[in-house]
Amino acid sequence: MRLFSFGRRRFADLSEREILALAISAEEDDGRIYATYAGRLEADYPASAAVFRAMEREEDGHRRALIAEHERRFGPTIPLIRREHVADYVGRRPVWLVDNLGIERIRAEAERMEEDAARFYEAAAQRTGDAGTRRLLGDLARAERTHRDRAEALEQEHLPPEARAEEAKAARRQLILTLVQPGLAGLMDGSVSTLAPIFATAFATRDPGTTLTVGLAAAIGAGISMGFTEAAHDDGKLSGRGSPLKRGLATGLMTTIGGLGHALPYLIRDFWTATAVAFVVVFLELWAIVWIQNRFMETPVLRATVQVVLGGALVLVAGILIGGG
Incomplete structure (x- = not known):
């Protein structure tokens, strides 16, 4: 020893x-x-x-x-x-x-x-x-x-109980500011903004391999961009939003996950099977965002649905029309 x-x-x-x-x-x-x-x-x-x-x-x-x-x-x-x-x-x-x-x-x-x-x-x-x-x-x-x-x-x-309740409230607020809010922004960006390029590529080429390549590039590129942007634009000292490193990681990781969700189904070699699975994944992603907004941000379900599901559906349709045209 x-x-x-x-x-x-x-x-x-x-x-x-x-x-x-x-x-x-x-x-x-x-x-x-x-x-x-x-x-x-x-x-x-x-x-x-x-x-x-x-x-x-x-x-x-x-x-x-x-x-x-x-x-x-x-x-x-x-x-x-x-x-x-x-x-x-x-x-x-x-x-x-x-x-x-x-x-x-x-x-x-x-x-x-x-x-x-x-x-x-x-x-x-x-x-x-x-x-x-x-x-x-x-x-x-x-x-x-x-x-x-x-x-x-x-x-x-x-x-005393009232002080502990106040501290629990402050801890929850810090969790939301440092992790939930940046992560939610990343998930929304990754899930919605990558819909158009991925599905435009899918319907333009009808090639799962090409669609997967574009989807991976879009998801990873968006994750890196969003992560660096979140970490660099606010050091958290004045805003109280916490560590820029943690916020950047949360945003970048969730942006990448949001994009990968509907890109990875194109690992399936049959185009229509992969596209059907991707549609299901998109549906689940958008409703997950609605749930998170309602659970942590206290956004009413109807408003979150209109903002996320309707907006995501419009982006999806735009991508299909561009690619199919």
């Missing part, structure tokens, strides 16, 4: 002083992570931000207790040792990979952090022969194990 550690120490090789130093730096890091989460949630989820502020203060209390124990046994100079210096020590995911994934993902990550910390203190307690250090590490392990109960108590204190 040491052969692949690239100069890092194994946990089993650390001295008691190094274990304490590692625990101190880990508590400092976790406190900063909780502070970052609190800052990230402050604007939209103030009650949850207060929970993470309280957890940050608890981590700071653990850090001070560990520093006091280090001073008692080894003096005031703390060796520099961090998680990344230990080959078999649990790491932390970069904060920016987590805080863009929403409040529930952040809460799940915090629970994982507490569980990892508890296992570390339990293992560290077995490595020390000093009664005071062993007692402290055991107490910290129990504290980390009970942090879930503590977090629930903090949530009850800072997150």
